Amino acid sequence: ILNVEQSPQSLHVQEGDSTNFTCSFPSSNFYALHWYRWETAKSPEALFVMTLNGDEKKKGRISATLNTKEGYSYLYIKGSQPEDSATYLCASPESTGNQFYFGTGTSLTVIP
Amino acid sequence: NAGVTQTPKFQVLKTGQSMTLQCAQDMNHEYMSWYRQDPGMGLRLIHYSVGAGITDQGEVPNGYNVSRSTTEDFPLRLLSAAPSQTSVYFCASSYGGVTTEAFFGQGTRLTVV
Numbered sequence: 001i002l003n004v005e006q007s008p009q010s011l012h013v014q015e016g017d018s019t020n021f022t023c024s025f026p027s028s029n030f031y032a033l034h035w036y037r038w039e040t041a042k043s044p045e046a047l048f049v050m051t052l053n054g055d056e057k058k059k060g061r062i063s064a065t066l067n068t069k070e071g072y073s074y075l076y077i078k079g080s081q082p083e084d085s086a087t088y089l090c091a092s093p094e095s096t097g098n099q100f101y102f103g104t105g106t107s108l109t110v111i112p
Numbered sequence: 113n114a115g116v117t118q119t120p121k122f123q124v125l126k127t128g129q130s131m132t133l134q135c136a137q138d139m140n141h142e143y144m145s146w147y148r149q150d151p152g153m154g155l156r157l158i159h160y161s162v163g164a165g166i167t168d169q170g171e172v173p174n175g176y177n178v179s180r181s182t183t184e185d186f187p188l189r190l191l192s193a194a195p196s197q198t199s200v201y202f203c204a205s206s207y208g209g210v211t212t213e214a215f216f217g218q219g220t221r222l223t224v225v
């Protein structure tokens with residue numbers, strides 16, 4: 001079992017603020033790191049798949065970085081909007097990709 | 113595009129009853145899986161399948177059975193429901209491997225009384 005942790009558990013920001021949160025994973029058994037966005041009453045949707053140390057991914061105002069040596073990934077949201085309100089999940093697989101281990105998520109609320 | 117279709121969305125069972133959660137995908141994905149989501153915990157893998165006829169246990173398999181007779185369908189069976197199985201269940205599918213993204217169903221909220 002891989003121990004994947006996310007912090008903070010929840011976050012409230014004002015519209016227009018930039019924010020970031022963290023996903024930690026075991027650096028010794030790293031194969032990939034997935035970020036998902038999960039809106040209330042919907043299903044989780046993939047944001048990024050990260051594999052290489054130093055990887056940076058960007059989709060609009062959302063970006064992510066990866067540090068496999070120290071075992072963490074940051075998700076950044078620039079200029080938060082109410083539609084960014086969701087729970088953001090990260091997950092890391094074991095070597096075959098048959099089992100993924102999810103963090104508990106960071107719940108983001110953007111206040112208009 | 114239908115993607116991953118999961119039924120039912122809500123279900124209430126009495127302790128000891130059995131039921132099957134249905135999951136179907138139309139993306140020709142070889143890999144399918146079932147997770148449960150409990151308060152304060154991450155999604156936990158129950159069972160997975162890497163292709164028709166092949167299934168294996170995940171992190172929390174006790175009390176659940178699965179089968180994979182076709183590529184499209186991956187039902188999850190609760191043979192004798194217990195209150196500890198009250199949870200939200202998600203089915204997911206992907207092409208498999210460590211870098212392919214998963215597609216999730218809409219979830220089933222199950223309450224066992």
